Amino acid sequence: MTNIAVIGGGQIGEALVSGLVAANTNPLNIRVTNRNEERGKELHKRYGIVNLTDNAQAVDEADVVFLCVKPKGILDVISEITATLDNNSAQSVIVSMAAGISIGAMEENASAGLPVVRVMPNTPMLVRKGMSTVTPGRHVSKEQLEQVKELLGTVGHVVEVAESDLDAVTAMSGSSPAYLFLVTEALIDAGVNLGLSRATAKELAVAAFEGAATMMQETGTEPAVLRAGVSSPAGTTVAAIRELEESGLRGAFYRAAQKCAERSAELGKQ
Template sequence: MTVAVIGAGKIGELVLSGLLRAGWSASELLVTARRAERGRELTERYGVRAVDNLTAVTEADVLAVAVKPQDATALLDEIGAKVPATKLIVSLCAGLPTSFFAARLPEGAPVIRVMTNTPALVDQAMTAISAGPHATGEHLAVAEEMFKPLGATVRVPESQQDAVTALSGSGPAYFYLLVEAMIDAGILLGLPRQVAHQLIVQTAIGSAVMLRDSGEHPVKLREAVTSPAGTTISAVRELENHGVRAALLSALEAARDRAREIAEQAGPGTARQGT
């Protein structure tokens, strides 16, 4: 099976490099890029062949579309009519529903919608996969085969993809912001930056592993750290006083709403997939 990554920006390169680390041969992968120099750069870095979009459509079994959402219309105007109805389309375009592609592809073309995230760089991505109307279980299995090497995968109804985008697609940024703030707090408390960084990063890793492997609810794990009249409960009180929980809820709602706006701005065929 040959996969063409169409639009190898940041996310496209994540997928490309992950597939190579997972054992895919460079001969099984194609890449397209808007700028010729970008294509040459990817060829030199990964040994894959850079081609134009129409060649990718002709030669690849799977088209992994990783262009920016605002560029998807122009791409499909170029290639849509030339894509065989049997060819699998895997969309990594944030906010764009499978109906957007269906409106611009031959009738019956199978489309899978995917939202992954940047920890794919270290094979720790969280990837959510949804089937469009003409995609089968076999198509979903192909998408899972592509993204499992990058981390964990989960199948969700497409109606949940905007929430996935807000929660895990954008999620790494929230954690980086929290770590950044905690490092600054450590410096304020008198620690050298390097020590504060090491303390917080390892604490974050350890906490994440406990959440994943213990099976315990996060409330129970938090309570295990929180002694009566201790330091932790004093800190938690301040977090609650400053509305951290409410701020997170509002932030994720804003990200979800922005994903919906992207779809609405993209044009015809972007009717909301549920609520």
């Protein structure tokens, strides 16, 4: 039996809870804290979890503590719960789901030797299609890391990465669903401009992106090869691809990823 505390029942916190419950984790072993009591009651009604407002109470005898709060709140929460974690009968592991806050900074705010894992999740966790990276601190045991990976695996894929790569990971995984949403939104608008109803344009765009993503994942074929397979010589797709390239789409993604990584690094320094 694994006791789990989820500090913060927002979008990421709920996505995690949803996956855990769907994977047959006993909801009575999941404690979720919220500053908003109504939000806590809502999650209790939806998933059957233990609803609390006191973070220290939530982590009492917890095996794994997921911190699903904004980056600016991570260190304060760790300071708030450290005394309780020190008194637990078995050593707990802290899992930060926030961007920018380094393992070193978290370890400095915790008691000496407290295991800390840094995770970069993304919002498709909500539909159990998330991509989470894990980076263990120096005090995390192999068993604790595997436990964290197993829990995160209930909401999608899990990959272990070095902390030095996390700013790039933020750009490539943590923030990238927003890029795709933006591209999808633009394509829908383009369909409306061509005379389609918005509902039809949305159905076509979303289904096309879902199918394309599944092809890349299930075939393992390089995206460039799959793109070439759709691009007949002098055909309609080639005409569209040329326009996108001449409009600087590729360069825009380079710059966007760079800006995202730089912002992640700035958050860490703050």
